[in-house]
Amino acid sequence: METKEINNYKKAGEVWKNVIKFARKKVVEEISLLELAEKIETKIIEEAGLAFPTNLSLNEEAAHFTPNGKKEDDRILKKEDLLKIDLGVQVEGYICDGAITINLNNEHAKQIEANELALENAITKAGFGKKIDDISKEIETTLKEKGFNPIYNLGGHGLAKNDIHSFPSIPNHASGTTAVLEEGAIAIEPFATTGKGIVSESPQVEIFSLKEGKNVRNIYGRKILEKAKKCSGLPFSERWLRKETKLNEFQFIIGLRELMKASVFETFPGLKEVKGAMVTQSEKSLLILEEKTIVLGE
């Protein structure tokens, strides 16, 4: 990997670390999730670029929830909530993707600790030429020893320039794959749950990415598409588009509907544990180089 690329990843990691620290301080009882997301994203933009909309998922929600920015979007954090903050920073398209879980009243401290330990243990198994399945096994074993299940149908992934989910996939359970890690960036992200460990897609979709640049006739659709194209293939949220296009709610809905009909967008539906069980997440990005492994943001 070229030095310039490595430096961009390192910079993204540093910013990620700073913003996570900042976010931890901002998480207080009664904060609105919209305010929290906007504060985090403003902070990211001060130092680098956004890699994807800040995911703020609560309780049984595992991922892909972000405030939609509508007037009636008024989710407020309660002290008993289990909040996952998953944020992405990019520097010239090179991404650091990482997440933490916070619970203000410490009711779920054991689950958070187990999840963090699973990530730490998994990181010790990562390196150039190392087996991906050893990382997966480590996650599954650690979580089960602590009395939790991994989310079986969620996992880590490769990171590439302007590509948040690239090859390889890194399951959160032993999968039997014989694949080994090559040079490149990856994200390891165990999810722990008190449930069986399966998430399903909810009808709610707040995050999208551009699949095809083909245009639509509708004037509002065109305006939305123009903004979506600026994300260089990385994910964006309805909230961002709503803000940037400055369309009124009616125009926005019409425009978005036209784009959805034309299959221009890929969707990232909200993911929830099927039985409503509590979910935690911890995630870090790593740079796998032949000579060494760098944990971004450390």
Ligand code: MN
């Ligand atoms: Mn993430």
Ligand code: MN
């Ligand atoms: Mn990820």
